[in-house]
Amino acid sequence: MSTIPANVSGESRELILIVDDELRIRDSLSLALNSFGYRTIVASNVDQAIDAVRRTNVDLLLTDLNMPGGTGLDLLNQVKKEDPTVSVVMMTAFGSIETAVSAMKEGAEDYLLKPVELDTLEILVTKILEKRHLRKENQRLSAENRALKENLDVRYHLASMLGASPQVQELQKSIKLYLKVRTPVLILGEPGSQLSEIAQILHYNSPWSSNSLIQFNCSMVPGEFHEPQLFGSEERMESGVRIRGTSGLVEKAHFGSMILSDIDHIEKRCQGMLSRVFNQKKTQRSGGTHFYEADVRIIGTAHEKEIEMRVRKNKFRWDLWEFMSDNVIVVPPLRTRKEDLPILVLAEAKRLGNFYGKQIQSVHPQVIEELSKRSFPGNYRELEALIETAVLSSQQPVLSWNDFKTVSEN
Incomplete structure (x- = not known):
């Protein structure tokens, strides 16, 4: 007997596989998850579930712990062999909590007590799938950066700062000095002075070169888009429609580096949020109360005269300027x-x-x-x-x- 497809509309949403030997539970969970906006397929036993994992791209497996013909633990072990990226949640009666906790040690993300409370189900599924999405995005960015590192153009090597002049020698010394610095670095120079390239040299020659590198141009992106793009937004309701939360670029750069070109043009409210990243290594999504880890090395670039003018006119926060001006690389003009x-x-x-x-x-x-x-x-x-x-x-x-x-x- 094959798995029974439930609602598979909304191709952009995640696919959840529900495994339970009771038809009533499969149907009720499927209807609930469909109402939350997720696609679902169902299976009544371990064999059907494994078949579904092999034939479809399952994002989350929601399985009963105790079933005839094989347990949820058996299914967990087999699924992790087939596709280690699938998130697994165990459903269990109160008396089997200890076994469910053991399953978490084997790779399950969490567990739910039966009978399943729908509010609890929605919160848990949303949290797990958001974590999965962020994990996949980080893996994608890390893979891209690894590929870039393997094929890096010579211009991103430290030796690419060519020249024998005293100015270039001083520039090379400054770059070497800040390669292993985790605190924010500010690169100052005139337009056209390779500020972004030097920022990339700092990343690709640092101990964090295999981690994510995110770039954002503060002067090219309109100010109203800075906060949602940099810091993301929490899930919310608008006109009765659930708007999914999104992670920001700062979150995605966790453990890596972020280049903020023309950092002095960053929107004023975002400057305060950036200050929190500097001081607490945490970030908060727009409209949310939860804090996310953001251990990010910020590399800012700016034109020296312009950033000083914007500080004087209170368009760029003095505390940010003071914080970043401790670690400055000045790029000499070509003339x-x-x-x-x-x-x-x-x-x-x-x-x-x-x-x-x-x-x-x-x-x-x-x-x-x-x-x-x-x-x-x-x-x-x-x-x-x-x-x-x-x-x-x-x-x-x-x-x-x-x-x-x-x-x-x-």
């Missing part, structure tokens, strides 16, 4: 270290040449001579754009000044 141009231009020309399928082997001295005359208000981004244009134009292994057709002093 102050033109002796680094030969190394920078050749390295960027080779990188872009490889990207576009062109073998750039060297750079003509005239290129360095002409580029040295520029003030580079756009800093490294400007240099990168100029070299990209030249590489696309070049037909030779030596990058010449003739390849820089659009170069002009701004």
